[in-house]
Every structure is written in C-alpha cells, then in structure tokens.
Amino acid sequence: MKCGHEDLFSGFVLLVTVQTVVSMVIPNATHLEAILEKYMDKDEAWWQAKSRGKRAISQSDMQLILDLHNKLRGQVYPPASNMEYMVWDTELERSAEHWAHTCLWEHGPSHLLTRIGQNLGAHWGRDRPPTFHVQAWYDEVRDFSYPYPQECNPHCPYRCSGPVCTHYTQLVWATTNKIGCAINVCYNMNVWGMIWAKAVYLVCNYSPPGNWWGHAPYKHGTPCSACPPSYGGSCRNNLCYKDDGSHYHYTPETEENNYIEPEPEPVRSHDNHYRDETPTPSPNENIERNEVISTSQMSQQVACDTRLRDQCKGTTCNRYECPPGCLYNYGKVIGSGHYDMQSSICGSGLHAGIIDDDGGWLDVTRVGRRQRFLKSFKNGVQTLAKNQSANAFTVSNVPVKAVNCETTVAQFCPFKKPVRHCPRLYCPRNCLYNSYARVIGTRYYSDNSSICRAAIHAGVIRSDSGGYLDIMPVDKRKQYKGSYQNGITSESLQNPSGGKAFRVFAVI
DSSP: OOOOOOOOBTTTEEEEEEOOTTSOOOOOOOOOOOSOGGGSSOOGGGGSOOOTTSOSSOHHHHHHHHHHHHHHHTTOSSOBSSOBOOEEOHHHHHHHHHHHTTTOSSOOOGGGTTTOEEEEEEEOSSOOOTTHHHHHHHGGGGGBOOOOGGGOSSSOOOOBSSSOOHHHHHHTOTTOOEEEEEEEEEEEEEETTEEEEEEEEEEEEEESOOOOTTSOSSOBSSTTTTOOGGGTTOEETTEEOOOSSGGGTTSOSSOOOOSSSOOOOOOOOOOSOOOTTSOOOOTTSOTTTTOOOOOOOSSEEOOTTOBHHHHOSSSOOOEEEEOSOOTTOOOOOBEESEEETTSBHHHHHHHHTSSBTTBEEEEEEEEEEESOBOOOEETTEEOBOBOSOEEEEEEEOOOEEEOOTTOBHHHHSOOOSSOOOOOEEEEOSOTTTSOOOOOBEESEEETTSBHHHHHHHHTSSBTTTBEEEEEEEEOOOSEEOOOEETTEEOBOEESOSSOOEEEEEEOO
C-alpha cells in the first residue's frame, strides 16, 4: 500500500518520493534547491536528445551528491548505531536516466517500483548551488520526531509536525546504501496540468528502499555498534564502512564526455617516478606529525544589516555569508540591480534573489560610480532611490566547481586585476596519494601548484575526505618557502621568473 501527496512551492520546484508497493509513502514535497543551474541557458544544440553512452549526470555532481549524503547520514541525532555508508550505483543511475528521458511527471517504470525508492524533482527558475537540495531534504529533520524503541508498540509511530519529513527519512534510512541519479531537460513538460517550457527533470533511485511504515529510519545507539556483520566491524565517520575498496565502484568505466557538462580533465595516470624535489611520505609513514589545521575563511560572515561600505575597507571583499532570518531585518537597500555602497549586503542579496530567508553565500562585485539608483520591490525587499552619483556594487551567486587532484590556479582561475571571483571548489578524496602534482610554497602557493594538494598541505581539507574550499589568486611573490605539513613536502622557489600566486581558505 502506498499513498502520495505533493505540493507546488515558490521558485517552481517540485519533489516527490516513491517507495516500494509493499511500503507506505508518507506525503513528501519540499524545495528542490537545484543542483541544476549549469544545465540551463545552453546553446539550443545542447537540448537535442542525447545519444546512448553519454552520462546523464556529471562526475562532479555525482560526487557532490554522494559525499553530502554520507556527511549528513553520519551526523544524525540521536546518533545511529547501524547507519551504512552510501555508494553510487551505475545500474540505479541507468534506470534513473531511462525514466528521466520519458519526461513523465509520475513514478516509474512500474516494474521497478517494487525494488527501489525513487525521488523525482522538476525545476525551473532561480539558480542554486549543486548540493542545496540535499541539504533541504535533511533540514526536514526540524519537523521530525525520532521514534524511540519504547514508543514502538508494536510499530513505530510516524511523527512529522510539518507537511513532510520523508525526504529526510529516506536520506537517513540506515539500510539504504546505494543511490543513482540522472538529469534531463524536458520541453513542454506537463506538471500537474501546468506546461513548463523547459523543465529540468531530476530522478534519483535508491536501494534498498527506505520509509517502511511502522519502522524507525535507523537504530539509536553508539555509532557503528550495530553494523551488519558484512562490514567486518569497520567504521568511518560514524558510518558502517567496508574498507575493501568496494565503496569506489561508482567510478565510471571508460566514461565518455558528459553531455550535460564537460567533465574536469581526467587525472593523469601515475608514472613510475616522481619529482625528486617533492618527496611525499608513503601511506605507512606517520603523517600526523607536523599536522596543521586551518579554519581561516575567505568568505566574511556579516549581519543582516551590514553595509558594504562598513564591511569592505582595503580588503579583497568579494564573498559573504548571510545568516538566516534577514528578510525582516535587512536594513537599508538603495538601488535595483546596482546597489549603493551604503546598502545592506544581505538585503541586496535578498532583493536580487541570490539568497532567501534561509541565508547563504553571495559574491559582490564593485562596479564604480553610478549616476543614480532606482527603487523597486523584489523578493519581499523594498529598495530606495537615490538621485546622485555614488559608488555601486552588484551581487551574484557563488558557483561551485569540482576539480581533480592536479588542477592548478594557473589553469583554472589565474590572477587578474581587478581581483576575480573564482568559483568555490570541491576537491576529491585521496589527493595525498593519488597524485604527485607539485606544491610550491607555504601559506602562499605558486599558481602552478595543485590546488587540492596545496589545500591538504595548508590544513584546509583532509585527504581522506576531500571537500570544499575557496581560493584567492594574488600577485606573484618574491619567493616561496617549502615545508613539510600534513604528509606533503612543498617546494621552495627563489626569484620566480613568472607566474602568480594564490591562497586557500576553508569553507565551514
């Protein structure tokens, strides 16, 4: 038996979850905080039906979705004793791809629904960073009450104080350990009687399915204390984990170029030698010595009413994090599109639709003087007019880009004047051992250095988990001083003949 209920939310985002026919689906809908901005606004040739053999989701988005699932699963409260590490499954991806290309706003195909869970999402409208929708699913926890064993007699009650919690429960269902997703763009898609001219259709399939009626999503207890025997007692980040390499089977076999987004350059195969001047300790060496951890952030945290003029004085002010709850406390905003420097940073972001009342990150670009500023009402924010010349700025979203272990700043985002907005980057796991790319410098690195390995050296990310970071290109240094930190020996370089530099910052 199953039931379904879905709602249409502002921003034109739809989500729905389906489970097996022998389980009961609890009403399910939330904002699809789209991973999909990169799939919009392409040349018309891109919208043609793609040929078989092309991936239906980029390697980078696949990694982002998978890693965030595991991060969130490992931090549930109350803690889980049997939460399993989730892996990408190419068969689930293929089945999701098949259904995404039907452009039917319904669950299917019917013969699979007895064996999988399925999330559907359709989107058009404002852009979001790639993993925002996964976080939104998890955030349904605020309305979910965990059913403790003493409450389950004989079945656990389902308690959701909000309209829906089943995105959260599917995400943290302990025995659901495989996921595969696909994305397709559908012309004139019929979504509950509304025709969406260019809908971005997301299908995610889960196995084994979760949301079994009358059961808790996981067992409460000490992390990994109740893992299935097949895991052999291994635990990673509070998740039952097989330390046998099986968790990396999602890596595509001879993957062709992705049709939705070009893949990052493939990691070069390892030669049998590496640079004598950059020795890297072997995995069995004690890399804990000389451990460095950096929590320095490039993104500046501001209050709802902080004005750019007050915040940005003589610094590279271009990335900010706004708190939640600014919609009714944003201070003064002057202008529309171009904002006076005396405007609230977060209020301008709200007005432009870059952030919402949940807060978030935005980038600021100073654009010189404007002769006058127009008032307007957008996204719940009323701005003021100003009929005199003043310095101005614009706001934009913070793009996210996955890179490989060998990507350099010189290739990706070289230093220019005025200072550029580099995308926020996501580094894969294991760059400490999976690459011998150079790292030149300490704290300030030559732009010919590997970004991800420099981030490990600086203590911004850990090799075993990878993660997000910000980079700031800067002008060249007179010298670069090498050091041994976090398992990486960086090079020294005196009197560099050319090239620029960069710094790496944590994203917390």
